[in-house]
Amino acid sequence: MKALFSRYKKLHLWLLANLALLSAFLLARRSRGAMNALTEGFTNPLRRAIGQLCERVPFSVAESLYVLAALGFLVFLVLGVRAVVRSRHRSGTVYALVLGLGNAVLTVYVLFCLLWGANYYADSFTDKSGIDVEPVAVDDLERVTRQFAALVNEYAGDIPRAADGAFAGDRAEILAYAPKIYENLYEEFPFLEMTDVPPKAMRFSRVMSAMGFTGFYFPFTGECNVNVDFPAATLPTTVAHELSHRRGIASEQECNFLAVLACLRCGDAAYRYAGALSGYIYLANALYSADAERWRAVRETLDERVVADLRASGAYWAQFEGPVDTVSNAVYDGFLKSYGTIGVKSYGACVDLLVAYFK
Template identity: 45%
Template sequence: MKKRILSPVLHWWRFCPALHTVSAVSLGVLCAFWIVRRHPKMVEWLLQHFVTPLQRGISGFCAHLPFSVAELTWVLLAVAVFAGLVWFGVGLFRAQDRWLLCYRAFAAAAAMILAIYAGFCLLWGVYYYGTSFEEKSGLKAQPVSAQQLYNATAYFIDGMNRTAQAVPRDANGCADFDTAVLLTASDSIYEKLTEEYPFLAAPVRRPKPVFVSRALSAFHFTGFFFPFTGEANINTDFPGALRPAVIAHEMAHQRAIAPEQEANFVGIQAAITSGNPIYAYSGYLQGYIYLANALLQADPDGWQQLMPTICAEANADLIANNTYWAKYSTPVSGTAQNVYDGFLKSYDQPLGRKSYGACIDLLCAYYFPENT
C-alpha cells in the first residue's frame, strides 16, 4: 500500500528535486509557524533567540549599503518572474513534452511563493503574536468618549500650531525639507522615547529612500518595512509634511512593533519627543489627522468648533496632502489596499487597514486617560 502511495510522489519528485525540496522545507516552516503562534512562550523564545538577532544582523550589513536592498530585491524578483514567463513561453513552442514543462513551471512558481511566504512568516508574521507594546508598556487602549477625542484633538492642534512656524516652506506655503537631512536626523529621534520605554532600544538603522517612490504612491503606500533585510523604506514623492512621521512609523517596525496601531502611536510619540521641531510638527500633524477623523464621526459639532483654530501653515499642508493622494485614488490603489487589508487580517489583526486609525485609543489613553 505504501509503495502505491509513494510511487507517484517519487516519480514526480525526480523531475525537479531542488524545487520540491524548497517547497517541502517552506511547508515545514509554515506548519511550525501555525503551531508556534498559539503559544506565547514559544513565540518569545523564537523572537529573542533567533528571529530578532538574525534580522538585526542582516539589517546591520544592509545599513552599510547606500541603496535600498529591499527595493533591489523587488526589482530582481520582477526580472526573475518576467524571465521565467519568457522561458515558459518559448519552451511551449520547442518542448516535446509540454506537460512536463508545465509541471516544472508550476513547481518553480509554487517553490518561490511558498519560500517567500514562509520567510515572511518567520521574519515578521511571528511578531504579531509576541508580547505587544501595550503589554510591555502598561498603556492600555480603552474605548474613548467624544470628550476625550475633543480634548486630544485640541491638544494636537495646539502642538501643530506651535511647531508649524519652525518648518521650512516653499513658495506655496507647504512644508519643504531635504529628505536626506530628515533621514540623517532620524538617527536620534528615538532617544527620548527609549528613556520612557527601554524595550524600544535597538541598533540605529537609518531608513532608506525608495527610488521608484511614485510606484508606491500608485498603491497608496507611504513606506514599508522589509523584514528580509530589516530596512525601513520611505516614499519620497508624497508631500513632505508627513514624511518625518512616516519615517518614525517605519522605524517603530524596526523595533519589533508589528501591529499598525501600535507602530503609529510609537512613531507619533517618537516624532513629538524627538527634540527636532520638524519631526515634532509632523508627529502632531499625523496624530491630528487620525483624531480629527474620529472626532468628525463622534462629535461633528466639536469638530466644527476646532477646525477654525488650525493655523494657515498646517491647513496648507493638509490641503496639499489631500490633493496629492486624490490623484492616486484609482482601481489599482483600491485593489492594493484591499489586498493589504486581507494581509493584515490574516495575522489576526481584525481591524485590517483600520488598525492605523486605532492609534487614537492609545493617544487618548496616554494624553487624556480620564473621561472629562
C-alpha cells in the same frame, strides 16, 4: 502517483519541506511564549544584523530585490513558454514549472512568517508598555484633539515654509536625523532601545504613491524604506513609523502611536511638527466620525499654515485615487487580516493609544 513523485522528486521534497515548516509555524504561533522566544532570541536580532550590513549600501537593497524579482519572473515566463513549446511531454513540463514557481513563492512566504510574521503573535508594544487602553469617550477624544491642534499650531512657525505656506523642510536632513528620534523614549520604554540607521529613500517613490504607500519595512534586508515623493510635512512620522517596525512591532496602530510620540519627544523641529500634525489627523478623523460638529469647532482653530499642509497633502493623494490604489490597499488589508489584525482600518485605532496616553 509514485512515478510522478519520483520523476519530480526534488520539487516534491522541496514542497514537503515548505509545508512542514509552515505547519510548525502555524502550530507554534498559538503559544505566546514560543513566539516571544523566536522573535527575541533569533529573528529580531537576525534582522537587525542584516540591516546593519545593508546600511553600508547607499541604495535600497529591498527595492533592488523587487526589481530583480520582477525581471526574474519575466525571464521565467519566457523560458517556461519556450520549454513547454519544445517539450515532448508538455503536461509534465507545465507541472514542473508550476510546482517550481509555487515552491519558490511558498518558500518566501515561510521565511517571511519566521522573520516577521511571528511578531504578530508575540508580546505587543501595548503589552510591554503597560498603557491601559480603554474605550474612548467623545469628550476625551475632543479634549485630546484640541490638545494636538494647539501643539501643531505652536510648532507650525518653527519650520521653513514655501511661498504657498506649505512645509518646505529638507528631505535629506529629515532622513539623516532619523537615528536620534527614539532616544528620548528609552527611559520610559527601555525595550525600544537599539541602534538605528537612516531609512532608504525609494527611487520608485512615485510608484509607491500610486499604490497608496508612504513606506515599508523589509524584513529580508532589515531596511526601512520610505517614499520621498509625497509632501514632506508628514515624512518624519513615516520615518518614525518604519523605525518602530524595525523594533519588532508589527501592529500598524501601535507604530502610528509610537511615531507620533517619538516625533513629539525628539529635539528636531520638523519631527515635532510632523508628530503633532499626524496626531491631529488621526484624532480629528476619529472625532469627525463621532461628532462632526465638534470636529468643525476644533478645525476652525487651526493655523493657516497647518491648513496649507493639509491641503497640499490632500491634493497630492487625490491624483492617485483609482483602481491601482484600491487594489493595493485591498491586498494589504487582506495581508493584515491574515495575521489576525483588523486590517488597514487599524491605522485609525492608534487613537485609543493617543487618548489613553495624553488625556
